[in-house]
Amino acid sequence: MTSRTLYDKLWDEHVVHTEEDGTAILYIDRHLVHEVTSPQAFEGLRQAGRKVWRVSSVVATADHNTPTTGWERGYDGIEDPISKEQITTLDANIKSFGAAAFFPFLSERQGIVHVIGPENGATLPGMTVVCGDSHTSTHGAFGALAHGIGTSEVEHVMATQTLLAKKAKNLLIKVEGSLRPGITAKDIALAIIGKIGTAGGTGYTIEFGGSAIRSLSMEGRMTLCNMAIEAGARAGLVAVDEKTIEYVKGRLLSPGTDQVSGKFVGGPEWDQAVAYWKTLHSDADAKFDTVVELDAASIVPQVTWGTSPEMVLGVDARVPDPDKEKDANKRGAIERALVYMGLEPNKAMEDIHIDKVFIGSCTNSRIEDMREAAAVVKRLGQKVARNVKLAMVVPGSGLVKAQAEAEGLDKIFTAAGFEWREPGCSMCLAMNADRLEPGERCASTSNRNFEGRQGAGGRTHLVSPAMAAAAAVHGHFVDIRRFS
Numbered sequence: 001m002t003s004r005t006l007y008d009k010l011w012d013e014h015v016v017h018t019e020e021d022g023t024a025i026l027y028i029d030r031h032l033v034h035e036v037t038s039p040q041a042f043e044g045l046r047q048a049g050r051k052v053w054r055v056s057s058v059v060a061t062a063d064h065n066t067p068t069t070g071w072e073r074g075y076d077g078i079e080d081p082i083s084k085e086q087i088t089t090l091d092a093n094i095k096s097f098g099a100a101a102f103f104p105f106l107s108e109r110q111g112i113v114h115v116i117g118p119e120n121g122a123t124l125p126g127m128t129v130v131c132g133d134s135h136t137s138t139h140g141a142f143g144a145l146a147h148g149i150g151t152s153e154v155e156h157v158m159a160t161q162t163l164l165a166k167k168a169k170n171l172l173i174k175v176e177g178s179l180r181p182g183i184t185a186k187d188i189a190l191a192i193i194g195k196i197g198t199a200g201g202t203g204y205t206i207e208f209g210g211s212a213i214r215s216l217s218m219e220g221r222m223t224l225c226n227m228a229i230e231a232g233a234r235a236g237l238v239a240v241d242e243k244t245i246e247y248v249k250g251r252l253l254s255p256g257t258d259q260v261s262g263k264f265v266g267g268p269e270w271d272q273a274v275a276y277w278k279t280l281h282s283d284a285d286a287k288f289d290t291v292v293e294l295d296a297a298s299i300v301p302q303v304t305w306g307t308s309p310e311m312v313l314g315v316d317a318r319v320p321d322p323d324k325e326k327d328a329n330k331r332g333a334i335e336r337a338l339v340y341m342g343l344e345p346n347k348a349m350e351d352i353h354i355d356k357v358f359i360g361s362c363t364n365s366r367i368e369d370m371r372e373a374a375a376v377v378k379r380l381g382q383k384v385a386r387n388v389k390l391a392m393v394v395p396g397s398g399l400v401k402a403q404a405e406a407e408g409l410d411k412i413f414t415a416a417g418f419e420w421r422e423p424g425c426s427m428c429l430a431m432n433a434d435r436l437e438p439g440e441r442c443a444s445t446s447n448r449n450f451e452g453r454q455g456a457g458g459r460t461h462l463v464s465p466a467m468a469a470a471a472a473v474h475g476h477f478v479d480i481r482r483f484s
């Protein structure tokens, strides 16, 4: 057999039929569902008198609209009536259509869909994973073919367990060498987008490879694949290795987990799965359509200065000067971004003062992110700076929250003046009570810095959790390498 990339293997394993023009029908193994993109899909099924084709493929949670405070008041704590309706509609839909697992608002395992999927073993290597959400690329960290779909496709998958798709091209992004102290997966992701641009991955499935990627934890790999979509690719992938298998072992829905005790017991199903998972890597001589290489040691802490993730520089740089840009289109884009962001050309990134800090989102709200941010706060030993009106830490799920609390991380945050919130998408996007006011500037660990993303007129700077924590304490961006 000819050599294949990991993407080729996953594709071949799931393709049911291919038309002459390349349109294919893909079988879908896992369907993750949240409250924003599912109501119309369920309504469509209802109107057509259809059922969900494979209920056991559905795992659902509420995340975008859930409040991050006031949980003691239960559903009454959801102030916004539209948010409340979305959340209760999901409850009702899952009740009538069913699911393999549902982690509703207020439940212990509730959280951001891209955090709870892997955490509960709903995401497994070799699966096709879809969700009506662009950051479904996150799950590719497990060697799963995972991408976001639209609401009409959500209904299509529910009705047929398949998706119409066209095969993308193969792009290998190879990051070799060792990261410098203080540099994280978030910095790799932003550095990649800075290099290839937000359209660099368009039409491709990206496989992230190289020694620096292999050295990343599963959390780091998820951060990286999460942002594949911001690089223009619908899916990102990392090959399966021992870390992948170790992470999956003993998770709620993983094979080999005893459903009564919730403990790992193993058995033939697990052994067979592991044997298959070990084949989930690109063959040594597999051909990629494009290869991009980065040197890990050259990556510095990244901070976005503009209104697109590709408008990013090292924290040791200065805000770009449009007058130095020869290309008229690029110059115009820089000028517009600087006006929106309220920034002067040539200002040192370290001199940018902030009003709010948001540590959370499906990019950076896992336990490792909480640990990294808390470690910085602890090391600096100071409180949140006076000019910072609000610094909030929002764990990605109830389980992350519980784990962080068991480790005492919440105490480190609250003692320093951070707010420790309930899990959800929170201030990543303005769909719930957490948002920026017009003109407010935020150091955010999320993945999008578009105009108005965190609230109308809000100004977002994307950074790693460590950089966000350091910025909270100093009141402006600082080079985390000085404390690492």
Ligand SMILES: CC(C)[C@H](C(=O)O)[C@@H](O)C(=O)O
Binding pocket: 036, 037, 064, 132, 133, 134, 135, 148, 429
């Ligand atoms: C609400 C949802 C459809 C959206 C997405 O697709 O990504 C959101 O999660 C986002 O991050 O913008």
Ligand code: SF4
Binding pocket: 063, 064, 112, 113, 114, 133, 135, 361, 362, 363, 424, 425, 428, 429, 446, 447
């Ligand atoms: S945390 Fe942000 S990016 Fe992730 S799913 Fe929620 S809104 Fe989308």
